[in-house]
Amino acid sequence: MVEQVEKRIWERLFKWCKSLAGIAVIATVVIALLATFDRGGYVLVNTVVTGGMTALVAMGLALTLGVLNIPMFAHGEYFMIGTLVAYYVFTPISNYINTHPESILVFWGPLITIVAAMIVGALAGVVSEVLVFSPLRKRSRENWVMNSFLLTVGLSVVMINAHQVFFGADFKGITRYWAGMPITVMDVFISRDRAIAFVLAAVVVATFWFFMTYTRTGRAIRAVSQDETGALMVGIGLKGILLLTMSLSCALAAIAGAGLLFMYPSYPSVGLEPLYMAWFVVILAGLGNVLGAVMGAFMVALLKVLTIEYIGSGWDFVVPSALIIVILIFKPSGIFGSEVRGVLDK
Amino acid sequence: MDKTIPTVNPFDKLLNLMCFTPLGLLSLLVLVVLPMVPPFNQEYLIRWLISAAFIASLAIAFDFTAGLINIVNFGYCAIMGLGGYTSAILAERFGLTPWLGILAGGVVAALLGLAIGMITLRLRGIFAACLAWFFGLALMGLATKMVWLTRGPMGMRVDRLFETQSNVPYYYLLLIIMVAIYIICKWVTRTRMGVAFKAIGQNMEAARTSGINPVFYRVSNFVLSCALGGVLGGFYAHYYGILTPDMMHTSKTVEVLAVAYIGGRGSLWGGAAIAFPFIFAMELIRSSLSNLPGLNLLLYGLLLILVMIYYPGGFAEFFDTYFRKPKNKMMNYLLNGERAAT
Numbered sequence: 284m285v286e287q288v289e290k291r292i293w294e295r296l297f298k299w300c301k302s303l304a305g306i307a308v309i310a311t312v313v314i315a316l317l318a319t320f321d322r323g324g325y326v327l328v329n330t331v332v333t334g335g336m337t338a339l340v341a342m343g344l345a346l347t348l349g350v351l352n353i354p355m356f357a358h359g360e361y362f363m364i365g366t367l368v369a370y371y372v373f374t375p376i377s378n379y380i381n382t383h384p385e386s387i388l389v390f391w392g393p394l395i396t397i398v399a400a401m402i403v404g405a406l407a408g409v410v411s412e413v414l415v416f417s418p419l420r421k422r423s424r425e426n427w428v429m430n431s432f433l434l435t436v437g438l439s440v441v442m443i444n445a446h447q448v449f450f451g452a453d454f455k456g457i458t459r460y461w462a463g464m465p466i467t468v469m470d471v472f473i474s475r476d477r478a479i480a481f482v483l484a485a486v487v488v489a490t491f492w493f494f495m496t497y498t499r500t501g502r503a504i505r506a507v508s509q510d511e512t513g514a515l516m517v518g519i520g521l522k523g524i525l526l527l528t529m530s531l532s533c534a535l536a537a538i539a540g541a542g543l544l545f546m547y548p549s550y551p552s553v554g555l556e557p558l559y560m561a562w563f564v565v566i567l568a569g570l571g572n573v574l575g576a577v578m579g580a581f582m583v584a585l586l587k588v589l590t591i592e593y594i595g596s597g598w599d600f601v602v603p604s605a606l607i608i609v610i611l612i613f614k615p616s617g618i619f620g621s622e623v624r625g626v627l628d629k
Numbered sequence: 630m631d632k633t634i635p636t637v638n639p640f641d642k643l644l645n646l647m648c649f650t651p652l653g654l655l656s657l658l659v660l661v662v663l664p665m666v667p668p669f670n671q672e673y674l675i676r677w678l679i680s681a682a683f684i685a686s687l688a689i690a691f692d693f694t695a696g697l698i699n700i701v702n703f704g705y706c707a708i709m710g711l712g713g714y715t716s717a718i719l720a721e722r723f724g725l726t727p728w729l730g731i732l733a734g735g736v737v738a739a740l741l742g743l744a745i746g747m748i749t750l751r752l753r754g755i756f757a758a759c760l761a762w763f764f765g766l767a768l769m770g771l772a773t774k775m776v777w778l779t780r781g782p783m784g785m786r787v788d789r790l791f792e793t794q795s796n797v798p799y800y801y802l803l804l805i806i807m808v809a810i811y812i813i814c815k816w817v818t819r820t821r822m823g824v825a826f827k828a829i830g831q832n833m834e835a836a837r838t839s840g841i842n843p844v845f846y847r848v849s850n851f852v853l854s855c856a857l858g859g860v861l862g863g864f865y866a867h868y869y870g871i872l873t874p875d876m877m878h879t880s881k882t883v884e885v886l887a888v889a890y891i892g893g894r895g896s897l898w899g900g901a902a903i904a905f906p907f908i909f910a911m912e913l914i915r916s917s918l919s920n921l922p923g924l925n926l927l928l929y930g931l932l933l934i935l936v937m938i939y940y941p942g943g944f945a946e947f948f949d950t951y952f953r954k955p956k957n958k959m960m961n962y963l964l965n966g967e968r969a970a971t
Contacts, residue, residue: 354755419938428755429699433890434937436883440930447923551923555879559766566759598774604767608748611760615752 334584335484343532349571359554365540404537456548569617648815688900696895704765710877712859731863738859893945
């Protein structure tokens with residue numbers, strides 16, 4: 284009996300390895316390892332850290348695509364809100380730490396900052412859903428994908444320039460969250476910030492996965508993403524789910540922004556680069572596939588790191604674009620496929 | 630038996646052929662005269678006029694895709710930039726005359742449009758928007774990085790089209806290009822093809838069921854729009870005299886998009902009509918409130934959002950509902966031309 288189960292597992296694993304998803308994942312791992320042997324460990328470390336944070340942004344984007352059917356162009360702006368809130372919360376905390384080096388805030392301050400950014404990001408998501416998307420949803424549902432896309436374009440312009448008008452266009456950054464010696468792994472120095480940022484991303488992704496898989500609300504969200512009418516029929520409150528999803532995905536982007544403040548100082552268009560990355564990931568993994576987005580994020584991060592490493596910086600839009608074109612020609616539903624039909628049907 | 634065919638005088642025939650209403654022709658005449666009227670004959674106002682006319686032309690060509698077949702070409706300015714760089718490189722490296730170079734820019738842009746269209750237009754609209762966007766990013770990256778060809782962010786110097794210091798000839802050339810683009814787009818919409826475009830834009834499934842091959846029509850629409858963009862890019866290169874990769878940035882596309890949508894999607898003339906007052910208002914805000922940079926774009930975005938939610942037809946629909954049906958026969962002729970009056 285046990286043997287049979289074991290055999291079935293092996294069979295399924297073997298089958299998975301032969302599918303496109305399996306090949307892509309294995310190829311990513313192999314290429315990452317080869318590059319690590321070739322150029323040293325920092326390639327792997329960079330990939331993992333960038334990938335973790337990209338995963339957060341991309342997951343939020345995939346969620347809005349899957350559940351709300353909104354191709355979010357303003358998602359980078361929630362990242363920007365995260366950096367901005369983190370800057371304004373962390374600056375007084377860091378001043379306090381400088382005068383009171385023994386205080387408990389030395390460790391907890393940055394975490395408080397990130398939680399604050401998360402809350403504000405979620406609120407921003409709620410506000411934009413209530414003020415922008417739900418009026419449009421009430422007024423017209425035809426051509427929803429294109430119209431909402433244009434709406435997010437407008438939203439992005441408004442938020443970028445509101446930042447510029449109210450907070451100025453200068454770089455608002457911090458040097459570090461956690462002081463102390465860098466950690467050494469495989470002869471590579473990783474600053475504490477990067478290490479903790481990765482751990483944070485991993486924790487958030489795991490929590491999020493747990494939430495989506497095992498809680499009632501998470502299941503309701505997935506149900507809405509698969510079939511809106513069906514979800515309504517079984518008694519899921521659509522309005523609440525849409526609001527919750529929006530705030531969740533914006534909160535994810537804001538966490539990423541706050542977590543990476545030491546790398547990306549806050550300025551009006553800071554969100555553009557994460558936005559591009561997240562879109563690459565989402566198309567690569569399949570529109571609306573949330574868990575595929577996590578894996579896709581590491582692939583895109585690897586691709587980016589390798590491009591910078593072997594070809595030079597500045598080419599890091601050209602190579603992923605070329606890859607996306609190949610994907611769209613041969614497998615438009617993405618590497619991991621997508622159960623979400625809404626995006627394609629409407 | 631004695632059904633008399635209403636005699637249409639040659640002027641109205643010509644107007645109908647050019648797809649202008651008498652009011653449209655009148656406003657075009659105003660635009661022609663404008664650079665000679667005192668406040669507008671200063672050099673900087675002429676430059677504003679040119680940039681407004683440029684955005685207007687882009688908005689017409691953009692609306693041809695966005696309004697008719699409902700696909701947002703999100704890399705439009707990058708495609709325009711490709712046309713500009715092609716024209717500039719041909720002129721600088723191979724000594725081709727700019728007039729042919731501008732056309733060559735259009736051809737190259739059309740080829741890129743064909744490639745993007747062939748890849749994505751068999752899929753849903755959002756893929757086309759995204760891929761055009763990524764193509765745009767990649768093109769901008771290439772223009773920044775291929776310094777040996779484009780001189781990268783330092784900017785590529787291009788000989789200007791005319792040998793005068795004055796900008797007035799450029800303005801008239803641009804007006805001619807704008808009218809030509811408008812007439813081409815309008816002519817296409819009057820043919821069978823235009824009907825097919827509208828059918829696809831409104832309901833693709835229904836169009837497919839009635840025997841329209843959506844891929845063919847969408848690709849041809851996309852290619853035409855890109856070609857017009859490329860020609861405008863060529864003009865841009867030879868007007869400003871300097872090309873930087875910045876002109877291909879997504880925010881420039883957003884500007885065109887906002888004008889096209891506020892003007893009224895699918896109308897073609899709406900974007901052109903709104904571009905002139907709009908660009909002037911933006912420039913005024915920018916120059917008078919220079920201590921608050923970004924305010925003009927903030928208003929821009931807000932206006933776009935409001936129009937998208939509450940008045941999706943834009944200015945064109947507003948005009949059609951409230952001004953287009955006057956009781957007065959003279960006014961009716963002015964607004965609608967001979968065909969509607971009879």
